[in-house]
Amino acid sequence: MIKTDGNPAAVQCESERFGVFTCMDDAVGAAELAQMAYLCYSMEDRERFVQTIKTTVTAPDVLKIISLMSVEETGMGNYEQKLIKNRAAALNSPGTEDLVTEAKSGDKGLTLVEYCPFGVCGAITPATNPSETIICNSIGMLAAGNSVVFSPHPRAKKLSAWLVELLNKRLIEQGAPANLITTIREPSIESTNEMMKHPKIRMLVATGGPGIVKLVMSSGKKAIGAGAGNPPVVVDETANIEKAAIDIVNGCSFDNNLPCIAEKEVVAVDCIADELIRCMTQHGAWLMTDPAQIQALWELVSNDKGGPDVNFVGKSAAYILEKAGLPVPDGVKVILMETPGDHPFVREEMMMPILPVVRARNVDEAIDMARVFENGNRHTAMMHSTNVEKLTKMAKLLQTTIFVKNAPSYAGIGVGGEGFTTFTIAGPTGEGLTSARSFCRKRRCVMSDALHIR
Ligand code: NAD
Numbered sequence: 109m110i111k112t113d114g115n116p117a118a119v120q121c122e123s124e125r126f127g128v129f130t131c132m133d134d135a136v137g138a139a140e141l142a143q144m145a146y147l148c149y150s151m152e153d154r155e156r157f158v159q160t161i162k163t164t165v166t167a168p169d170v171l172k173i174i175s176l177m178s179v180e181e182t183g184m185g186n187y188e189q190k191l192i193k194n195r196a197a198a199l200n201s202p203g204t205e206d207l208v209t210e211a212k213s214g215d216k217g218l219t220l221v222e223y224c225p226f227g228v229c230g231a232i233t234p235a236t237n238p239s240e241t242i243i244c245n246s247i248g249m250l251a252a253g254n255s256v257v258f259s260p261h262p263r264a265k266k267l268s269a270w271l272v273e274l275l276n277k278r279l280i281e282q283g284a285p286a287n288l289i290t291t292i293r294e295p296s297i298e299s300t301n302e303m304m305k306h307p308k309i310r311m312l313v314a315t316g317g318p319g320i321v322k323l324v325m326s327s328g329k330k331a332i333g334a335g336a337g338n339p340p341v342v343v344d345e346t347a348n349i350e351k352a353a354i355d356i357v358n359g360c361s362f363d364n365n366l367p368c369i370a371e372k373e374v375v376a377v378d379c380i381a382d383e384l385i386r387c388m389t390q391h392g393a394w395l396m397t398d399p400a401q402i403q404a405l406w407e408l409v410s411n412d413k414g415g416p417d418v419n420f421v422g423k424s425a426a427y428i429l430e431k432a433g434l435p436v437p438d439g440v441k442v443i444l445m446e447t448p449g450d451h452p453f454v455r456e457e458m459m460m461p462i463l464p465v466v467r468a469r470n471v472d473e474a475i476d477m478a479r480v481f482e483n484g485n486r487h488t489a490m491m492h493s494t495n496v497e498k499l500t501k502m503a504k505l506l507q508t509t510i511f512v513k514n515a516p517s518y519a520g521i522g523v524g525g526e527g528f529t530t531f532t533i534a535g536p537t538g539e540g541l542t543s544a545r546s547f548c549r550k551r552r553c554v555m556s557d558a559l560h561i562r
Contacts, residue, residue, distance in 0.1 A: 158203035184422025200529035225253030227310035238264030337487030352492035353387030359516030392441035
């Protein structure tokens with residue numbers, strides 16, 4: 109604790125100077141004051157703050173700490189791949205360059221349409237990408253001229269508070285107002301609800317499952333909902349089968365299948381299915397063939413509501429096999445099995461490296477199945493094929509926010525593919541892959557009868 113002004117009543121926590129509060133109302137109030145001050149800062153200042161977040165997070169010791177804390181505190185994911193995700197979130201999230209001005213000029217003058225701040229954003233973050241989401245949301249929201257209050261998943265509260273405090277310290281050193289990024293030390297469902305209802309919060313951004321997305325969309329405020337997925341991957345007879353196998357195993361096992369974009373089920377055209385499975389087993393997949401074993405595995409990793417048991421979400425294939433009392437092959441990344449299309453491993457978003465393969469008679473049937481398995485989330489899908497017509501057909505019919513061709517799923521968020529990175533992929537509300545401009549209001553500024561120089 110430190111004294112602020114010699115008055116015993118005015119005692120402030122050290123951490124409260126750097127964004128981490130005990131009570132939600134204080135976190136929002138401080139973020140509002142910061143945003144008011146921030147309105148008078150220049151675009152150059154904003155970009156300097158964006159760069160500060162990037163350099164802070166990519167410092168090797170910080171990257172290491174947040175990646176380790178994430179795995180240790182949540183009990184989910186893979187340290188090496190958290191490093192990749194956190195680095196990508198920092199390096200590839202767009203800053204102020206994303207705020208492109210539209211201009212219309214003519215005899216009646218010049219009109220500008222600019223991306224302007226929304227005010228104080230309330231961002232709800234998931235347990236599955238806790239630091240990644242704070243990094244990319246902070247970069248985009250601050251670039252846009254907003255401040256942000258984070259309501260993290262309680263399973264990642266220590267990591268979130270640590271990161272928010274560090275970012276505030278570094279931003280203040282660079283001349284930013286205090287508390288551009290705030291959070292609370294003990295987040296809960298109640299405090300998230302308080303934030304969502306708080307009159308000073310102008311925009312809500314929820315990155316999480318269907319429950320929280322529905323809540324923000326019914327809040328009466330501007331809301332961005334980045335919800336659940338169940339991404340299918342289709343492989344047809346024209347694909348490079350070995351490459352498809354490697355890509356699928358790598359995508360499915362990335363961060364132990366935590367990313368909402370990760371391959372969750374395979375639909376393989378019958379004539380190449382055996383070859384695909386054989387290649388996958390040569391590149392880190394372990395094939396489970398006994399139906400009784402598959403059933404026992406389902407019972408082990410599911411809960412009584414027919415969804416994933418949280419104790420197995422984001423765990424490695426080796427961990428799951430061990431808990432199932434099965435031998436753990438060296439280097440195993442994915443547990444593979446053939447199932448019918450109505451198996452819960454296919455239909456449920458499990459977020460663990462268990463990968464069902466469903467056979468289809470031909471590519472058209474495979475695409476139809478993938479559409480059903482994707483479950484209308486319109487989130488992410490992959491296809492391995494060299495048939496441009498069928499690639500186009502699948503992209504058109506599934507209408508997913510991300511469609512990846514001939515690559516692992518993570519190519520869709522700028523890891524090994526073109527394009528920027530984000531961990532807030534807003535399918536339900538339509539912003540798509542979010543960036544600074546997603547967190548803006550568009551405003552028009554008109555100069556009449558002048559500044560048209562043609
Ligand atoms: P979750 O829905 O359990 O929690 C997400 C956040 O919402 C947390 O902060 C949680 O505390 C809060 N929350 C949940 N229910 C709430 C309620 N009733 N009232 C108030 N707050 C509530 O999800 P999770 O396990 O943290 O993350 C995994 C889910 O998020 C998966 O479904 C995954 O697909 C999805 N996800 C989507 C994206 C995307 O960009 N579309 C990114 C990451 C995760």
